[in-house]
Amino acid sequence: xxxxxxxxxxxxxxxxxxxxxxxxxxxxxxxxxDDDYFYGRGLAAMMKSPKMSTNAASTCYLQMNVxxxxxxxxxxxxxxxxxxxxxxxxxxxxxNIPVCKINVYKDVDTQFSPWEWQTVASMQTYRGGRAIQxxxxxxxxxxxxxxxxxxxxxxxxxxxDGQYCIHKLTGERIPIGSLARGYSYENGLTVGIPVQTTGYxxxxxxxxxxxxxxxxxAAGSWTFGCQAALIRITKATGKxxxxxxxxAFDIGKAINPKTARGQVVGGVVQGLGATLMxxxxxxxxxxxxxxxxxxxxxxxxxxxxxxxxxxxxETPNNEGPWSAKPMAEHPIVAVAPCILNAxxxxxxxxxxxxxxxxxxxxxxxxxxx
Numbered sequence: 001x002x003x004x005x006x007x008x009x010x011x012x013x014x015x016x017x018x019x020x021x022x023x024x025x026x027x028x029x030x031x032x033x034d035d036d037y038f039y040g041r042g043l044a045a046m047m048k049s050p051k052m053s054t055n056a057a058s059t060c061y062l063q064m065n066v067x068x069x070x071x072x073x074x075x076x077x078x079x080x081x082x083x084x085x086x087x088x089x090x091x092x093x094x095x096n097i098p099v100c101k102i103n104v105y106k107d108v109d110t111q112f113s114p115w116e117w118q119t120v121a122s123m124q125t126y127r128g129g130r131a132i133q134x135x136x137x138x139x140x141x142x143x144x145x146x147x148x149x150x151x152x153x154x155x156x157x158x159x160x161d162g163q164y165c166i167h168k169l170t171g172e173r174i175p176i177g178s179l180a181r182g183y184s185y186e187n188g189l190t191v192g193i194p195v196q197t198t199g200y201x202x203x204x205x206x207x208x209x210x211x212x213x214x215x216x217x218a219a220g221s222w223t224f225g226c227q228a229a230l231i232r233i234t235k236a237t238g239k240x241x242x243x244x245x246x247x248a249f250d251i252g253k254a255i256n257p258k259t260a261r262g263q264v265v266g267g268v269v270q271g272l273g274a275t276l277m278x279x280x281x282x283x284x285x286x287x288x289x290x291x292x293x294x295x296x297x298x299x300x301x302x303x304x305x306x307x308x309x310x311x312x313x314e315t316p317n318n319e320g321p322w323s324a325k326p327m328a329e330h331p332i333v334a335v336a337p338c339i340l341n342a343x344x345x346x347x348x349x350x351x352x353x354x355x356x357x358x359x360x361x362x363x364x365x366x367x368x369x
Contacts, residue, residue: 052220124328243305263328
């Protein structure tokens with residue numbers, strides 16, 4: 001019988017996330033209720049595990065060129081999450097070469113592109129990054145092998161530093177570009193093999209849940225986080241303003257801290273839209289009334305939090321590339337309960353459906369007198 005999955009420290013530090021957002025929001029001086037406004041604070045914690053097929057994997061093609069540059073080809077789709085930027089960074093780090101020498105192929109065609117399960121579940125950096133690491137590791141091994149043939153030595157005597165393959169004893173060195181397609185002597189004799197590799201990563205030990213017990217290992221990663229908010233409610237209109245919103249996530253490793261922070265900030269704003277304004281209205285015949293943006297209200301610049309604070313924590317683990325965890329969809333998960341808890345703190349009313357519109361707030365205030 002399958003046993004329950006045990007969560008340990010390396011899966012993420014939710015307590016550190018809790019302390020960070022609590023310190024940001026609950027230690028602030030909150031204005032007292034006055035003639036115009038109610039004020040409230042709320043907090044919510046979250047955990048998200050991406051469910052995937054048990055054979056889910058990413059694969060990567062790598063080709064080295066004679067100028068020492070690298071072509072990287074994956075089928076992970078760039079949809080605004082910054083995947084291609086991160087792919088370039090991972091390949092550059094793994095090969096120890098400048099990121100300007102990495103070229104990520106951006107078109108995807110099932111006839112020519114390597115197999116990819118799907119670009120879903122916040123898994124592209126996590127899984128695609130490991131595939132790139134695997135392809136780069138094999139490329140370095142091939143470069144060292146080619147150099148060993150030139151040095152007439154065992155490959156164990158060859159070092160690699162990102163620019164050269166170096167003989168450990170003699171100090172001889174060969175530019176990696178000269179080894180990219182095998183090494184050619186002045187007379188044209190060529191030894192070695194072209195440096196082209198395939199890397200892959202499949203999340204290990206996944207199983208479908210047991211139909212009777214529900215036990216099993218359905219996900220390869222767990223990402224923990226907490227969010228908290230300070231809100232202000234206008235008594236006359238029911239409008240909710242987010243004065244300060246704090247988010248903290250343990251993402252293992254921030255490959256690109258700027259894009260990771262942007263992912264959090266954007267996810268929070270999207271969550272606010274779902275929580276406070278994005279309502280679908282229906283006609284009596286079942287058709288949707290508000291089918292365009294003037295009628296279907298989404299957050300604008302004026303609706304974003306007056307202040308956002310983002311904490312990214314990095315607990316080492318054995319999962320993604322250099323410990324990186326999934327984090328794309330995660331910033332939206334706890335937004336709604338966080339805001340609803342703040343509303344309850346402000347006016348003592350518990351809402352159980354979304355969105356909570358200003359009209360709903362006014363009705364609740366009226367009922368409470």
